[in-house]
Amino acid sequence: xxxxxxxxxxxxxxxxxxxxxxxxxxxxxxxxxxxxxxxxxxxxxxxxxxxxxxxxxxxxxxxxxxxxxxxxxxxxxxxxxxxxxxxxxxxxxxxxxxxxxxxxxxxxxxxxxxxxxxxxxxxxxxxxxxxxxxxxxxxxxxxxxxxxxxxxxxxxxxxxxxxxxxxxxxxxxxxxxxxxxxxxxxxxxxxxxxxxxxxxxxxxxxxxxxxxxxxxxxxxxxxxxxxxxxxxxxxxxxxxxxxxxxxxxxxxxxxxxxxxxxxxxxxxxxxxxxxxxxxxxxxxxxxxxxxxxxxxxxxxxxxxxxxxxxxxxxxxxxxxxxxxxxxxxxxxxxxx
Amino acid sequence: xxxxxxxxxxxxxxxxxxxxxxxxxxxxxxxxxxxxxxxxxxxxxxxxxxxxxxxxxxxxxxxxxxxxxxxxxxxxxxxxxxxxxxxxxxxxxxxxxxxxxxxxxxxxxxxxxxxxxxxxxxxxxxxxxxxxxxxxxxxxxxxxxxxxxxxxxxxxxxxxxxxxxxxxxxxxxxxxxxxxxxxxxxxxxxxxxxxxxxxxxxxxxxxxxxxxxxxxxxxxxxxxxxxxxxxxxxxxxxxxxxxxxxxxxxxxxxxxxxxxxxxxxxxxxxxxxxxxxxxxxxxxxxxxxxxxxxxxxxxxxxxxxxxxxxxxxxxxxxxxxxxxxxxxxxxxxxxx
DNA sequence: CTGTTAGCGCATTCAG
DNA sequence: CTGAATGCGCTAACAG
Numbered sequence: 001x002x003x004x005x006x007x008x009x010x011x012x013x014x015x016x017x018x019x020x021x022x023x024x025x026x027x028x029x030x031x032x033x034x035x036x037x038x039x040x041x042x043x044x045x046x047x048x049x050x051x052x053x054x055x056x057x058x059x060x061x062x063x064x065x066x067x068x069x070x071x072x073x074x075x076x077x078x079x080x081x082x083x084x085x086x087x088x089x090x091x092x093x094x095x096x097x098x099x100x101x102x103x104x105x106x107x108x109x110x111x112x113x114x115x116x117x118x119x120x121x122x123x124x125x126x127x128x129x130x131x132x133x134x135x136x137x138x139x140x141x142x143x144x145x146x147x148x149x150x151x152x153x154x155x156x157x158x159x160x161x162x163x164x165x166x167x168x169x170x171x172x173x174x175x176x177x178x179x180x181x182x183x184x185x186x187x188x189x190x191x192x193x194x195x196x197x198x199x200x201x202x203x204x205x206x207x208x209x210x211x212x213x214x215x216x217x218x219x220x221x222x223x224x225x226x227x228x229x230x231x232x233x234x235x236x237x238x239x240x241x242x243x244x245x246x247x248x249x250x251x252x253x254x255x256x257x258x259x260x261x262x263x264x265x266x267x268x269x270x271x272x273x274x275x276x277x278x279x280x281x282x283x284x285x286x287x288x289x290x291x292x293x294x295x296x297x298x299x300x301x302x303x304x305x306x307x308x309x310x311x312x313x314x315x316x317x318x319x320x321x322x323x324x325x326x327x328x329x330x331x332x333x334x335x336x
Numbered sequence: 337x338x339x340x341x342x343x344x345x346x347x348x349x350x351x352x353x354x355x356x357x358x359x360x361x362x363x364x365x366x367x368x369x370x371x372x373x374x375x376x377x378x379x380x381x382x383x384x385x386x387x388x389x390x391x392x393x394x395x396x397x398x399x400x401x402x403x404x405x406x407x408x409x410x411x412x413x414x415x416x417x418x419x420x421x422x423x424x425x426x427x428x429x430x431x432x433x434x435x436x437x438x439x440x441x442x443x444x445x446x447x448x449x450x451x452x453x454x455x456x457x458x459x460x461x462x463x464x465x466x467x468x469x470x471x472x473x474x475x476x477x478x479x480x481x482x483x484x485x486x487x488x489x490x491x492x493x494x495x496x497x498x499x500x501x502x503x504x505x506x507x508x509x510x511x512x513x514x515x516x517x518x519x520x521x522x523x524x525x526x527x528x529x530x531x532x533x534x535x536x537x538x539x540x541x542x543x544x545x546x547x548x549x550x551x552x553x554x555x556x557x558x559x560x561x562x563x564x565x566x567x568x569x570x571x572x573x574x575x576x577x578x579x580x581x582x583x584x585x586x587x588x589x590x591x592x593x594x595x596x597x598x599x600x601x602x603x604x605x606x607x608x609x610x611x612x613x614x615x616x617x618x619x620x621x622x623x624x625x626x627x628x629x630x631x632x633x634x635x636x637x638x639x640x641x642x643x644x645x646x647x648x649x650x651x652x653x654x655x656x657x658x659x660x661x662x663x664x665x666x667x668x669x670x671x672x
Numbered sequence: 673c674t675g676t677t678a679g680c681g682c683a684t685t686c687a688g
Numbered sequence: 689c690t691g692a693a694t695g696c697g698c699t700a701a702c703a704g
Contacts, residue, residue, distance in 0.1 A: 006479065008697055019675040024699060032673060055394045055456060056697035059680050064391065066434070066456060074419050080410045087410070087437055096456075098402070099435045101423055120391060120402060120432075120456040143342060225621040250619065261597035283586065285561040344681055355691040360683055368689060392681035395696050676703075681696105688691080 007048045016044040027052055058120070066096045067306055068121045069299075070112045072104040072129060077278060078295045082149075085299025086125060093307055095122075106130045113142045123306045125149065125299075132156060145313065147306040149298055151321065159305040161298055161320040165192065167291040168199025170326050171245055171273045174289070176207055178332060180243035180271055184215040186230035186255055187222055187247020196247050196275065215241055222247055227254015234270075235262045242270060243332075249274035249281055252288050256331050271332040286330030294322050343384045352380040363388055394456070402432045403642055404457045405635075406448045408440040408465060413614060414631045418485075421635025422461060429643055431458075442466045449478045458646050461485065461638045468492060481649065483642040485634055487657065495641040497634055497656040501528065503627040504535025506662050507581050507609045510625070512543055514668060516579035516607055520551040522566035522591055523558055523583020532583050532611065551577055558583055563590015570606075571598045578606055579668075585610035585617055588624050592667050607668040622666030630658050 009027075013020035018041060025033050026041050044050075058064045069086050071079050083099065090097045098121055102109040109130055116124050124142075127149040128135050139146050139157050151162035175183050185200045204211050217233045219226030227246060231254065234241055244259075246252035252274025256266050264270055266286055274281065277292035301320060309315060329335075345363075349356035354377060361369050362377050380386075394400045405422050407415050419435065426433045434457055438445040445466055452460050460478075463485040464471050475482050475493050487498035511519050521536045540547050553569045555562030563582060567590065570577055580595075582588035588610025592602050600606055602622055610617065613628035637656060645651060665671075 006697095009699095010697075020697090021676080021699080022674060025674090028699080034673060037674080051451070053395075053697050055391060055400065056680090057699075058391045058456075059389075059395050059682090059697080060699045062680085064456065069435075074410075074416045074423070080416050083410050083435065084437070087435065091437075097435050099405075099419060099423060099433050101420070101427075115387070120394075120400065221619075223619045224616075225619070228621075257593060257597075261593075280560075283557075283559040283561070285564075342681095345683095346681080356682080357684075357692080358690060361690090364683080366683095370689060373690080389681050392696090393683075395681080395698090396683050398696085674704085676701105678699105678701085680698090683694105683696090685694080686692090688689105 006053065007050045009050070009052065012041065012044050012048060012050050015048065016041045063310075064120045064122050065094060066098055066121045067303065067310075068098045068100050068112065068116060068124045070100040070102055070109065070124055071127045072109075073101050074099065078276075078293075081295040082127075082299040085296030086303045087299075088296075089300050089303040089307070095303075095307065104129045106134070110134070110138045113138050113146060116142060116144045122310050123147070125302045125306055145306060145309040147302045147309070149302055152319075154319070157317065159302075159309060159318045159320070161302045161305060161322065163293050163298065163322050163324060165195055166199070167275045167293060167324045168196040168245075169203055170291050170324055171275055172199055172203035174273055174326055174328070174332060175243040175245060175271060176203065176209075178271060181209065182212075182215070182239065182241045183209070183243040183245055184217065184230075184234055184241035185245050185247070186217045186219070186227060186234075186251050188218050188220070191222060191247045200245055219251075223250045224254035224257070227251040227256070228258040229254075231255045231258025231262060235259070235264070240264070240270070244270060244272045246272060246274045249276045249278045249288060249290050252290065252331070253280060253284055256284060256286065256288060267330065267332050267334060273332050277327050281327070281329060289329045289332040290327050292325045292327050294325060297322060342389065343386045345386070345388065348377065348380050348384060348386050351384065352377045399646075400456045400458050401430060402434055402457045403639065403646075404434045404436050404448065404452060404460045406436040406438055406445065406460055407463045408445075409437050410435065414612075414629075417631040418463075418635040421632035422639045423635075425636050425639040425643070431639075431643065440465050442470070446470070446474045449474050449482060452478060452480045459483070459642045461635075461642055481642060481645040483638045483645070485638055488655075490655070493653065495638075495645060495654045495656070497637045497641060497658065499629050499634065499658050499660060501531055502535070503611045503629060503660045504532040504581075505539055506627050506660055507611055508535055508539035510609055510662055510664070510668065511579040511581060511607060512539065512545075514607060517545065518548075518551070518575065518577045519545070519579040519581055520553065520566075520570055520577035521581050521583070522553045522555075522563060522570075523587050524554050524556070527558060527583045536581055555587075559586045560590040560593070563587040563592070564594040565590075567591045567594025567598060571595070571600070576600070576606065580606060580608045582608060582610045585612045585614045585624060585626050588626065588667070589616060589620055592620060592622065592624060603666065603668050603670060609668050613663050617663070617665060625665045625668040626663050628661045628663050630661060633658060 009020045009023050012023045087097045123145045125147050146158045148158050148160045152160045189197045217230040244255050256272050273289045275291045277290040281288040281290050345356045349359045423433045459481045461483050482494045484494045484496045488496045525533045553566040580591050592608050609625045611627045613626040617624040617626050
């Protein structure tokens with residue numbers, strides 16, 4: 001760039017014949033400036049194409065109007081949504097978002113917090129994978145506020161916004177509520193520390209429905225082909241299930257596809273529900289019912305909280321827990 | 337935060353009993369400091385937990401060590417990869433990435449450039465959707481360098497890194513090279529301004545293969561179900577094609593699934609190739625061959641160029657054009 | 673209502 | 689090799 005000598009507040013003041021404090025007042029919309037002067041100065045600003053140097057301003061005000069979003073890897077399918085939600089709120093408040101991938105590397109993750117004050121950010125939204133104890137220590141040392149995404153104990157010195165981990169129960173509830181009585185499980189036993197599979201067993205139990213191990217299909221990866229295999233497996237049972245609870249949407253998509261290819265009708269013969277509500281749920285025929293974990297929402301709320309705290313550091317830390325949301329589509333309820 | 341009074345370079349200088357210029361030299365690894373003093377000061381820095389205030393430094397040096405990545409919407413499936421590639425290089429060079437979504441809103445997109453100098457960034461990687469003429473004008477007015485992602489004319493005052501738009505030809509070439517002679521097309525006629533369909537017709541022509549309109553299946557959306565429909569359509573032809581060129585991976589995935597469900601073997605009976613190389617290509621059985629548009633690579637190169645230019649504004653503008661890369665997987669060539 | 677003054681925290685001359 | 693002084697561009701008292 002031709003390093004066009006950037007015009008400063010002094011230039012404006014000089015050519016307008018006023019003090020730079022007056023210019024400062026004007027560009028900050030401060031009250032107590034005669035309309036005439038304001039007009040005159042504004043004209044000069046326009047002419048010279050002056051825009052305030054935000055770095056200098058930040059040095060003075062300590063406000064950088066930037067927050068960091070630190071996640072492990074933007075390529076993880078949830079994070080674009082998260083980043084998007086976060087950016088929406090940031091933009092509304094005239095803040096920018098700095099993206100930092102820590103790649104699940106604890107030392108790097110902690111470095112992010114440590115360096116934050118030296119970076120151009122006023123706060124951090126952090127999706128951590130570190131041990132809470134360590135995390136807590138580091139956050140205390142930080143000199144910018146941190147909002148954590150996830151569920152934490154009360155003693156964590158940060159605002160947190162997490163998701164209630166009952167997606168599995170919501171999915172099962174849905175199937176039961178639409179009258180299904182022979183519900184199968186497709187996925188693995190370990191997803192989300194086993195919570196989703198546990199939800200399967202416990203939902204059956206709490207509704208006094210019998211558990212039949214023949215209705216559980218576990219595959220290796222939680223991907224489409226596992227779903228396809230599951231469909232074939234269920235099809236060959238003596239008694240075909242009337243519903244399938246899939247551990248995630250990929251599996252659900254596979255199950256739906258597999259069942260249809262085998263000549264069954266979805267949802268009439270078998271209802272299928274997945275979890276995560278990935279965009280793909282809308283791209284299949286029939287569209288797949290799912291439970292949304294509200295990622296964009298989490299991003300939005302996290303930034304909202306962070307901005308509030310930046311504004312007022314003394315507030316009590318908040319614990320926000322979102323409820324997953326059931327998204328009913330064609331794979332469980334016939335629609336037109 | 338308890339606004340712990342941040343320790344400054346003065347504090348360090350005072351408690352170490354040296355001038356702050358000496359401290360400055362040390363933290364910047366400048367030569368000409370007696371090892372003893374260096375050691376002593378470093379110890380104090382450690383004790384006090386001093387870290388330089390980057391805002392103040394930026395005010396002085398004019399270097400902010402941040403670049404902006406301006407795209408239309410991070411939720412677009414390509415951008416996470418792009419952002420990832422960009423962030424890799426940025427991080428290596430100790431730069432941060434500021435994420436800006438302009439939502440395909442030209443005025444906002446241009447505002448990004450205008451404001452850039454006021455923001456905490458030293459340059460911008462921009463994926464624009466504005467008219468080149470307008471874009472060119474704005475870039476000239478900007479006071480930070482811009483690197484554009486895309487293909488532009490020589491008069492565009494910015495470095496550019498684009499992709500050669502021959503993905504279609506590469507896909508077709510592959511099918512022809514593995515000996516297929518009855519190649520079908522599945523997708524629509526308009527994707528990428530019709531380039532992909534054009535590649536289908538022209539590849540046939542240049543290889544003296546006959547064009548048969550019965551082998552063209554066009555659906556509405558470029559999604560899985562279109563692929564499934566296409567598979568059914570091809571299956572019902574008098575003579576089934578021995579290969580399918582799908583306009584994108586979603587369609588390809590659908591075609592593969594559909595054909596297999598109809599009892600055909602992929603790739604033995606029908607080879608299928610898609611375009612875009614989305615992560616899902618690896619999640620199906622068989623895995624789907626595709627042509628990668630090297631998104632992460634583009635991000636990497638764009639940032640590399642930008643950093644070079646930030647370093648030396650006088651360099652001639654560069655035009656970089658990447659060649660799409662064919663990724664051969666199981667849907668076209670039997671593997672073990 | 674407006675001007676003067678004094679830093680924000682650092683890098684960088686220029687003298688010693 | 690080190691210290692003292694200056695200013696980056698802006699905001700915020702404090703006076704007028």
